[in-house]
Amino acid sequence: MANTTLIGAITDALRIALQQDERVIILGEDVGKNGGVFRATEGLQEEFGETRVMDTPLAEAAIIGASIGLAVNGMIPIAEIQFLAFAYPAYEQLVSHVSRIRMRSQGRFSAPMVVRAPYGGGIRAPELHCDSPEVIFAHVPGLKVVVPATPYDAKGLLLAAIADPDPVLFFEPMRIYRSFREEVPEGYYTVPIGKARVVQEGTDCTVFAWGAMVPVALQGADLARKQHGISVEVIDLRSLSPLDRDAIRDSVMKTGRAVVLHEAPRHAGFGAEIVATINDLALDALMAPVMRVTGYDTPYPLFALEDAYMPDAARVAEGIVQAMNYEIGARL
Amino acid sequence: MSVDSIRVSQKEPQVSTDMLQRMYELMWMMRQLDRRAVALQRQGRLGTYAPLEGQEAAQIGSALALRVQDFVFPSYREHAVAYVHGMPLKRILLYWNGRYDGAMPPEGVNLFPVSVPIATQIPHAAGAALAAKLRGLDQIAVTYFGDGATSEGDFHEAMNFAAVMELPLVFFCQNNGYAISLPSRKQTKVQRIAEKATAYGMEGVTVDGNDVIAVYLAMREAVAKAASGGGPTLIEAVTYRMGSHTTADDASRYRDASEVEMWKARDPILRAENALRERGAFSEEWVTQVRKHAEEIVTEAILDMQSEPPVTLDQLFDHVYRDMPKELAIQKQEALSRQAKGESVRG
Ligand SMILES: Cc1ncc(C[n+]2csc(CCOP(=O)(O)OP(=O)(O)O)c2C)c(N)n1
Ligand SMILES: [Mg+2]
Numbered sequence: 076m077a078n079t080t081l082i083g084a085i086t087d088a089l090r091i092a093l094q095q096d097e098r099v100i101i102l103g104e105d106v107g108k109n110g111g112v113f114r115a116t117e118g119l120q121e122e123f124g125e126t127r128v129m130d131t132p133l134a135e136a137a138i139i140g141a142s143i144g145l146a147v148n149g150m151i152p153i154a155e156i157q158f159l160a161f162a163y164p165a166y167e168q169l170v171s172h173v174s175r176i177r178m179r180s181q182g183r184f185s186a187p188m189v190v191r192a193p194y195g196g197g198i199r200a201p202e203l204h205c206d207s208p209e210v211i212f213a214h215v216p217g218l219k220v221v222v223p224a225t226p227y228d229a230k231g232l233l234l235a236a237i238a239d240p241d242p243v244l245f246f247e248p249m250r251i252y253r254s255f256r257e258e259v260p261e262g263y264y265t266v267p268i269g270k271a272r273v274v275q276e277g278t279d280c281t282v283f284a285w286g287a288m289v290p291v292a293l294q295g296a297d298l299a300r301k302q303h304g305i306s307v308e309v310i311d312l313r314s315l316s317p318l319d320r321d322a323i324r325d326s327v328m329k330t331g332r333a334v335v336l337h338e339a340p341r342h343a344g345f346g347a348e349i350v351a352t353i354n355d356l357a358l359d360a361l362m363a364p365v366m367r368v369t370g371y372d373t374p375y376p377l378f379a380l381e382d383a384y385m386p387d388a389a390r391v392a393e394g395i396v397q398a399m400n401y402e403i404g405a406r407l
Numbered sequence: 408m409s410v411d412s413i414r415v416s417q418k419e420p421q422v423s424t425d426m427l428q429r430m431y432e433l434m435w436m437m438r439q440l441d442r443r444a445v446a447l448q449r450q451g452r453l454g455t456y457a458p459l460e461g462q463e464a465a466q467i468g469s470a471l472a473l474r475v476q477d478f479v480f481p482s483y484r485e486h487a488v489a490y491v492h493g494m495p496l497k498r499i500l501l502y503w504n505g506r507y508d509g510a511m512p513p514e515g516v517n518l519f520p521v522s523v524p525i526a527t528q529i530p531h532a533a534g535a536a537l538a539a540k541l542r543g544l545d546q547i548a549v550t551y552f553g554d555g556a557t558s559e560g561d562f563h564e565a566m567n568f569a570a571v572m573e574l575p576l577v578f579f580c581q582n583n584g585y586a587i588s589l590p591s592r593k594q595t596k597v598q599r600i601a602e603k604a605t606a607y608g609m610e611g612v613t614v615d616g617n618d619v620i621a622v623y624l625a626m627r628e629a630v631a632k633a634a635s636g637g638g639p640t641l642i643e644a645v646t647y648r649m650g651s652h653t654t655a656d657d658a659s660r661y662r663d664a665s666e667v668e669m670w671k672a673r674d675p676i677l678r679a680e681n682a683l684r685e686r687g688a689f690s691e692e693w694v695t696q697v698r699k700h701a702e703e704i705v706t707e708a709i710l711d712m713q714s715e716p717p718v719t720l721d722q723l724f725d726h727v728y729r730d731m732p733k734e735l736a737i738q739k740q741e742a743l744s745r746q747a748k749g750e751s752v753r754g
Contacts, residue, residue, distance in 0.1 A: 104586075
């Protein structure tokens with residue numbers, strides 16, 4: 076076991092993947108000598124050489140487009156996009172090609188690759204570095220979208236992503252890159268993609284979250300318990316595509332109330348998909364509308380206002396209390 | 408094209424001594440501002456900041472050759488360009504302190520806000536130049552970007568677009584040797600970024616970016632050409648980023664101190680000083696006065712930035728659309744009442 080941070084666990088997983096399989100290469104901006112702007116690839120170029128860990132020109136469309144060519148021609152690319160909001164030049168490649176090549180060639184070709192990108196707010200980063208646009212990728216059939224919230228999951232999910240036969244977008248919540256440590260097993264293991272994790276069991280209300288919102292969900296649950304004696308279940312979805320619909324159903328069937336939590340704007344946010352899933356599978360158990368605790372429907376602000384924008388524990392608790400206090404028929 | 412073809416200033420003076428003194432003054436002032444900004448960031452009194460030290464001549468020489476009406480589309484490091492083109496220093500600092508009032512130029516200043524995503528501002532300049540042409544305005548557009556930006560599709564698309572449409576536009580590339588950690592020689596296989604213009608049927612010029620007069624003259628020529636219907640030009644100003652990429656970066660991880668030392672000897676401010684001395688226009692008395700004045704302006708800008716009233720939630724909600732949608736108005740109310748509640752808990 077090693078006591079490590081989320082980003083440390085990512086470096087660990089990358090090292091294991093490079094050791095295990097000659098076909099694995101890392102490519103991206105500043106990933107070589109600099110070790111990535113967050114140091115996720117620290118030391119890897121030194122260890123594996125410039126042909127395994129490659130600095131590319133500043134060109135996201137080429138990084139992802141080339142990853143397709145690499146993948147169909149026998150390599151396993153792990154591309155790093157420096158910040159998720161800088162993936163937009165490559166959005167066309169992701170939507171038009173990465174996601175479709177298997178279907179378009181009826182299985183002749185596939186593009187197993189991993190695209191890693193830090194995302195999310197809360198660290199006073201410059202403009203656009205803080206966006207949380209995971210839903211625009213989760214909407215694309217053919218892509219898998221994974222977001223770890225702990226060091227253990229980061230390592231296991233990343234190794235699973237690298238082994239996955241299909242392309243996986245691996246979004247890293249930079250706010251919790253180094254916020255805590257955890258014991259992580261040495262060596263290879265995987266965490267299955269598409270399975271949610273019950274972080275904390277409860278009986279009155281479920282909070283669904285992922286990434287950096289998982290600790291916020293826990294704090295909000297704690298507030299609700301201390302102030303109102305509410306027993307809150309917290310579920311870390313871990314994967315937005317595929318979505319663990321069974322876990323959502325099971326929890327809401329038990330608690331009868333739910334809050335969905337994300338940093339991104341509310342309108343057409345991923346929370347809406349969770350609400351719809353509850354509607355599909357657990358409506359009979361619902362005792363209140365599903366509450367959404369989210370960013371506002373504005374661009375992510377510059378950092379002077381980011382605290383006002385980001386959902387926090389108080390807002391989560393507020394959502395939980397609203398769900399608890401709801402009286403059926405009150406809106407009739 | 409070889410390095411020898413880099414343009415430097417001619418022996419015979421082509422700019423007045425007054426102008427050269429003004430250049431010196433601006434360069435000195437922006438360097439002070441830059442160093443103070445880095446220090447403020449270290450003290451936690453400013454957000455992540457992108458320093459321009461070393462690039463003063465490239466920025467000030469080029470910006471001084473513009474006319475007020477010309478439309479500027481910068482990236483994120485062009486604080487000196489912004490200032491020369493009419494952006495108050497206080498606002499430049501406010502932006503780096505996390506506020507959108509720092510992205511808003513005063514009325515009549517044709518300066519697009521900082522573009523953080525690399526190369527995305529370059530096509531905007533093509534559009535502004537096209538508008539100037541269609542409207543028959545005596546105006547050109549200028550876009551600033553780095554060596555790294557020339558690898559993005561947006562750069563190539565806009566270059567071709569502008570050349571084909573013969574737009575009144577100057578593409579101004581500050582080749583400062585690095586895109587974060589990647590040296591220019593790994594960014595592009597050509598010796599000179601100006602060579603890229605050839606592929607688009609456009610004129611490309613390389614200029615010594617630490618020679619403020621050479622930059623000014625090259626820019627003045629390109630501006631005049633664009634304004635008189637001669638089409639776009641790509642100018643490459645060869646310079647060096649003396650500091651780290653931003654205050655979040657540590658350049659010592661990827662480059663040698665000896666390289667930095669070499670560029671110190673080519674310091675643009677020192678070179679302007681030498682040029683002034685040659686003309687007998689650099690007295691101790693004059694420079695003391697200049698530095699004192701610069702110090703005052705910079706200090707005042709910082710104090711102004713610090714005494715600005717705290718930002719309100721209006722900045723987040725009020726300008727997303729001209730007419731706020733109903734749902735957003737509800738959300739703004741929620742945010743305001745949360746803030747009020749939070750303040751009453753704290754207060
Ligand atoms: C589309 C995009 N990709 C990546 C980044 C991250 N990034 C910020 S600055 C930078 C390097 C830019 O280098 P250059 O164009 O030479 O400009 P300089 O910083 O040297 O002024 C990178 C990769 C970004 N801001 N936008
Ligand atoms: Mg550069």
